[in-house]
Amino acid sequence: MDRSAGQKRATHHLFPPIDPFDQRMLDVGDGHQIYVEQSGSPSGIPVIVLHGGPGGGCSPAMRRYFDPAEYRIILFDQRGCGRSRPHASVEANTTWHLVRDIETIRQTLGIERWVIFGGSWGATLALIYAQTHPDRAAHLVLRGVFLMTRAELDWFYGGGAGRFWPDLWARFAELIPADERHDMIGAYHKRLFSGDMMLETRYARAWAGWENALASVSNDGPVGEAPAQYARAFARLENHYFKHAGWLERDGQILQDLPLIQHIPATIVQGRYDMICPPTSAWDLAQRWSRADLRMVPLAGHALSEPGISAELVRATRGVQRQAVALGL
Structure with a gap:
């Protein structure tokens, strides 16, 4: 399928483009300001x-999954990426800093409880935030579930x-000497944090290229190089988080801590052919979560922009909208 045609079809499911009524830089401490x-x-x-990555940043298209007449839509760029500053910084940048930032946003905006919408790493962060603050999450809408486990990495x-992608894997792996390929995250880490901007950018583009090429079922090969500034922030932050296993206390922590959020309803949208976050994580999550509704999308991969994914996410937000009174929103 032509990629641009697929993306056009995806936008047909979305609400019209809108502009923000409020934009600000919020000082969250530790030298960080977030957009x-x-x-x-x-x-x-x-x-x-909650955008993906870590390090992906938010985009105007993310506003379009919600009826603008019914939703107060809050987007932000997580520490170190997008319009947040300092750019590409990993100092004071962990999962727990981000959980604290989300609470700072909630308190700053005077919100009691809210819906949490996140995909990929955003789904990870949504789950961890809800488990940390279960009284603040009214409903979770999750896409392309990633549980930050060693098996997934x-x-x-x-x-x-x-x-499944031996040609693209070869491009990604051959940049690393053979004796380091047993730990690709560690090997890329050395180069992404080398202090040599040109070297960091080269490896950042390779890191981003490997992931981007596998994001959609409509892709069949490299999708072109990401802009240098974006790739460097994305790759450094993602690698930093993965090298530290998300700063979770134990492997499998999110599933183990599900009793903390069993009372919260959730909608899980998962592409059947997701090569980045295979469906087994979404399945395991739904099997253990009595109030979770798993919607497996056929002929869909990982990307938010997949037509089937977009359509199901809009159905999910409309469903939450209909339940708003019952959810206390």
Whole structure:
């Protein structure tokens, strides 16, 4: 399928483009300022959108998954990426800093409870935030579930996904000497934090290229180089988080801590052919979560922009909208 045609079809499922009614830089301490915006209805159902990566940044298209007449849509760039500053910084940048930042945004905007909407790493962060603050999450909408487990990291950086994409895996792996390929995250870490800007950018583009090429079922090969500034922030932050296993206390922590959020309803949208975050994580999550509704999308991969994914996410936000009174929103 032509990629641009697929993306056009995806936009048909979305609400029209809108502009923010509020944009600000929020000082969250530790030398960081994060970009925060609000769009839609100031008195609407509050929803916070958690972008992927880590390091992906938010985009205007993310506003379009919500009815702007009914939702108060809050987007922000997580520490070190997008319009947040300092750019590409990993200092004081961990999962727990981001959880604290989300709470700072909630308190700053005067919101009691809200909907949490996140995909990929955003789904990870949504789950961890909800488990940390279960009284603040009214409903979770998750896409392309990633649980920050060793098995998931081994799948994508240990050759699992490479069995389906041997040509692209070779491009990614051959930049690393053979005696270092047993730990691709560690090997890339050395180069992404070398202090040599040209070297960092080269390896950042390779890191981003490997992931981007596998994001959509409509892709069949490299998708072109990402802009240098974006790639460097994305690759450094993602690698930094993965090298430290998200700063979780134990492998499998999110599933183990599910009892903390069993009372919270959730909608899980998962592409059947997701090569980055295989469906087994979404399945395991839904099997253990009595109030979770898993919606497996056929002929869809990982990307937010997949037509089937976009359509199902809009259905999910409309469903939450209909339940707003029951959810206390």
